[in-house]
Amino acid sequence: MTLSHDRYRLFSRRAFLLGGVQAGSFLVLASRLTQIQLLDAETYGVKAEQNRVSERLLPPIRGRLLDRNGRPMASNEDSYQVVLIPEMADDPEAVLAFLEKTLNIPNGTMSSVRRKLMTQSGFLPLVVRDNLNWTELALLEMHATNISGVQVDKVRTRSYPYGASAAHVTGYVGAISEKDIAKDKTGDPVLRIPEARIGKAGLERSHEDTLRGRPGLRKLEVDAHGRVLRTLYENDGQFGEDFESSIDSELQAFAFRRLGEESGSVVVMNCMTGELLALTTAPCYDPAAFYFGMPPALWRELNGNPKAPLLNKPIAGQYAPGSTFKMITALAALRSGINPQMTVHCSGAYPLGSHVFHCWKKEGHGTMNLHSGLAHSCDVYFYDIARRVGIDAIAEAAFILGLGQKTGIEIEGEKSGLIPTERWKRRRHRAGWTTGESLNAGIGQGYILTTPLQLAVMAARLASGTSVMPRLSRVSEKNPAGSVAPLPIDPQHLSLIRSAMYTVVNSAGGTAYGARLKEGSFSMAGKTGTAQVRRITMEERSGGVRKNEELPWHLRDHALFVAYAPAEAPKYAISVIVEHGGSGSKVAAPIARDVLGYLYENQNV
Secondary structure, eight states, X not given: OHHHHHHHHHHHHHHHHHHHHHHHHHHHHHHHHHIIIIISHHHHHHHXXXXXXXXXXEOOOOOOEEOTTSOEEEEEEEEEEEEEOGGGOSSHHHHHHHHHHHTTOOHHXXXXXXXXXXXXXXXXXXXXXXXXXXHHHHHHHHTGGGSTTEEEEEEEEEEOTTGGGGHHHXXXXXXXXXHHHHHOSSOOGGGGOTTOEEEEEHHHHHTHHHHHOBOEXXXXXXXXXXXXXXXXXXXXXXXXXXXXXXXXXXXXXXHHHHHTTOOEEEEEEETTTOBEEEEEEESOOOGGGGTSOOOHHHHHHHHHXXXXXXXXXXXXXXXXXXXXXXXXXHHHHHHTTOOTTOOEEEOSXXXXXXXXXXOSSTXXXXXXXXXXXXXXXXXXXXXXXXHHHOHHHHHHHHHHTTTTSOOOOSSSOOOOOBOOOHHHHHHHHSSOOOHHHHHHHHTTOTXXXXXXXXXXXXXXXXXXXXXXXXXXXXXXXXXXXXXXXXXXXXXXXXXXXXXXXXXXXHSTTSTTGXXXXXXXXXXXXXXXXXXXXXXXXXXXXXXXXXXXXXXXXGGSOEEEEEEEESSSSOOEEEEXXXXXOOOIIXXXXXXXXXXXXXXXXXXXX
């Protein structure tokens, strides 16, 4: 009896303990269920929703780049790409082989596509080819039943209606790089969108904040593996703002065509407001080629071209200005008190010690003063003037007219050129300045370097008498030109320079008389220039200097011309440089005449 009672007590204790454990477990489970269902319901609901709904940012739609007349220079358009979804294809490799042959896809591109095929999930779309043309679309449609897993998607891309003629102005957009992300300090979400494009050069880059806009949002229903089942919601975000440039795209395109096969630049600038109507480089490239990634073969071709299509020549090309610089030397003479009627006799040579400096006219010009020296571009006259005033006086006049310094144009890559001084020579070369170097500088040779944009600014300042600066944004009520300070130059001195520039073009014997405007409605005033790129030896001079036509292209002289028009009431300034073009009067001046003539016909100057 006692044994049975002890066993009963032991059983009851065990049952109690077991029941307590069960009750405790139930309480823990109930507590956890309560927490999940009541307290953490919202958190787990969000996580469950995320398993079902995927949110993806969409690239923002960029604003347009417009010319001064509202014509799009960069805009957005629909494009088509062929996409392969591997898990939906019967034989993905066979499909790729078919697309490679049908669409003429380069081997390099296909190698990249095949690498992605091996590494990414089979349900993810694989872009095989971008920017399909209508013929390619028709071929795919014709074979649609024979190529499983292939679809054609419509995407929005950047287009440049004026193509190469405005490429260095518009610039281009390109894919986001690791470097772009590393430089970002704001956590910009756009830089985390693989398909997004951002400005890489030109106005596309400098006005990125205006043009970019804000990203859109797409909500997709997906399964546990990430497969897209359907689109639940989509918006395009906030469009970027349009940017109104000062460029006249039709004038820009005409200048580009007028340069033809030459390598060079044309800059047209409003003398009063500083607005740039043309900033032309030739040859150039198609900015749309950068959108999907420049093909390596094309990149090598552009890089290897001796005419440097990737160089923005108006702002980054640096050239000896040649005789277009003689207005600077003349101005330095006037500011130094030299009488403009003082004469210098040109026999064709100017001796200095044991060296002889030659005039471009071998037999000489005879007796020259400031006016005739400019009109006939007499080197000997300006050798003498430069010797009298010295390099620092010449440099001071050059700086006043905008040379030797960046203009602050709104696109990257501008070079400052070079206007030497005695101090610069001592600092740079640890040597003193020589008189012979002054003579070379007086005719725009030697150390002196200028950009085509600086030469246009020089012409605009001579024409207007103001310190006008160039700009690529159109003047409007919201974006006024602002006041411009007068130049610290005696107006009579400017009048003397302008008179000589008028004679250069409009009087028989002037170096640009053959390129004068003949319409009769308005005239231009200008100055020709021919800049040597090689040294002519005494041996060659004695035997006869070879003509440009007899030399290899890269050894020929640069041809230059600067001008403003109308001469009586200046409104536009122009600079033209043709690399290795030979004579400024025969090559560069006619281009300026035709560009200004086109401007007159279409804008009623």
